[in-house]
Amino acid sequence: MKTLLVIDMQQAWLESERFEKEQVLARIEFAANQIRQQQGKVIFIQHCNEQAPSGSAGWQLADNLTVTTEDLLIDKTACDSFVGTSLLACLTELGTTELYICGLATEFCVDTTLRAAVSAGYSVVALSDAHTTGDRPHLTAAQIVEHHNWVWQNLAIPQGQQLQVRTVAEAFPTDLKSTSS
Amino acid sequence: MKTLLVIDMQQAWLESERFEKEQVLARIEFAANQIRQQQGKVIFIQHCNEQAPSGSAGWQLADNLTVTTEDLLIDKTACDSFVGTSLLACLTELGTTELYICGLATEFCVDTTLRAAVSAGYSVVALSDAHTTGDRPHLTAAQIVEHHNWVWQNLAIPQGQQLQVRTVAEAFPTDLKSTSS
Numbered sequence: 151m152k153t154l155l156v157i158d159m160q161q162a163w164l165e166s167e168r169f170e171k172e173q174v175l176a177r178i179e180f181a182a183n184q185i186r187q188q189q190g191k192v193i194f195i196q197h198c199n200e201q202a203p204s205g206s207a208g209w210q211l212a213d214n215l216t217v218t219t220e221d222l223l224i225d226k227t228a229c230d231s232f233v234g235t236s237l238l239a240c241l242t243e244l245g246t247t248e249l250y251i252c253g254l255a256t257e258f259c260v261d262t263t264l265r266a267a268v269s270a271g272y273s274v275v276a277l278s279d280a281h282t283t284g285d286r287p288h289l290t291a292a293q294i295v296e297h298h299n300w301v302w303q304n305l306a307i308p309q310g311q312q313l314q315v316r317t318v319a320e321a322f323p324t325d326l327k328s329t330s331s
Numbered sequence: 332m333k334t335l336l337v338i339d340m341q342q343a344w345l346e347s348e349r350f351e352k353e354q355v356l357a358r359i360e361f362a363a364n365q366i367r368q369q370q371g372k373v374i375f376i377q378h379c380n381e382q383a384p385s386g387s388a389g390w391q392l393a394d395n396l397t398v399t400t401e402d403l404l405i406d407k408t409a410c411d412s413f414v415g416t417s418l419l420a421c422l423t424e425l426g427t428t429e430l431y432i433c434g435l436a437t438e439f440c441v442d443t444t445l446r447a448a449v450s451a452g453y454s455v456v457a458l459s460d461a462h463t464t465g466d467r468p469h470l471t472a473a474q475i476v477e478h479h480n481w482v483w484q485n486l487a488i489p490q491g492q493q494l495q496v497r498t499v500a501e502a503f504p505t506d507l508k509s510t511s512s
Binding site: 199228257259261265266286287293300301308 | 411481
């Protein structure tokens with residue numbers, strides 16, 4: 151089963167400036183709909199800390215992301231979404247074969263969860279234009295997004311596994327047959 | 332027990348240009364000696380692939396790193412030093428409490444192993460001036476080293492754990508008592 155992990159797309163972390171924020175939100179919404187249409191599962195990961203305790207306004211997901219009753223929601227407190235959570239058990243129960251990853255922040259929770267997923271044995275698709283971050287003292291958000299996409303493309307992964315870095319359009323190509331016929 | 336992980340400081344990966352190569356080698360040699368003097372353990376991780384098969388010239392450790400009969404050597408094939416290796420079993424048997432991490436390449440095996448060590452429950456000290464990489468198409472090696480040091484300093488780690496980012500001089504302060512008395 152294809153599973154989409156949407157990491158930390160919460161009010162508290164979307165208040166500030168984020169690289170291509172509106173486009174990233176729209177691409178995640180599109181990817182989630184595609185996954186649902188393909189009978190896959192959408193899992194929203196939500197980070198909880200003193201700034202955004204579970205249930206608080208800041209902890210809520212972005213208004214313009216659709217959450218259906220079929221989706222799963224998992225709280226976490228560390229950058230690695232597998233630590234102290236039911237994520238691994240959920241993926242095992244779902245029979246996840248391909249894990250699509252998107253969300254924020256690129257260099258923290260997205261990157262850590264992606265590397266952990268590869269180490270846990272999953273074939274991973276990093277959605278290269280559906281993760282975001284903010285400008286940092288030393289690099290712009292655009293540079294950080296570019297850097298981590300490049301790192302993931304060149305990572306030495308365990309034999310027999312796949313780690314693909316693809317745009318949302320590449321990962322979920324629109325079916326043109328219906329209009330071209 | 333304090334344990335130092337020296338990641339991939341091998342001939343094959345040190346042939347090309349590396350940020351502060353000689354200084355990084357000297358700092359790692361110093362850190363390793365300090366760890367040995369403190370009854371800690373030094374573990375050299377060696378990456379094996381088609382460019383540097385186990386036992387080949389390229390797979391050998393850098394000439395100017397001392398390896399003692401007390402040190403451990405562990406081969407790996409993926410960026411995460413815990414995957415497909417005896418590293419976790421070794422650390423458990425050693426009773427490792429603090430894990431010091433250095434080596435190359437910053438954004439690949441060092442970063443992945445560091446995040447995996449934190450997720451595995453270890454208190455980690457990233458030696459901020461004892462890891463290195465090369466210039467990449469999008470960023471210089473110096474920018475990449477700075478970026479990952481910054482990321483590790485700001486990573487949301489599991490409660491009760493520590494992730495410190497310290498220079499070798501900070502992590503192993505020279506004992507001035509003998510000269511000042």
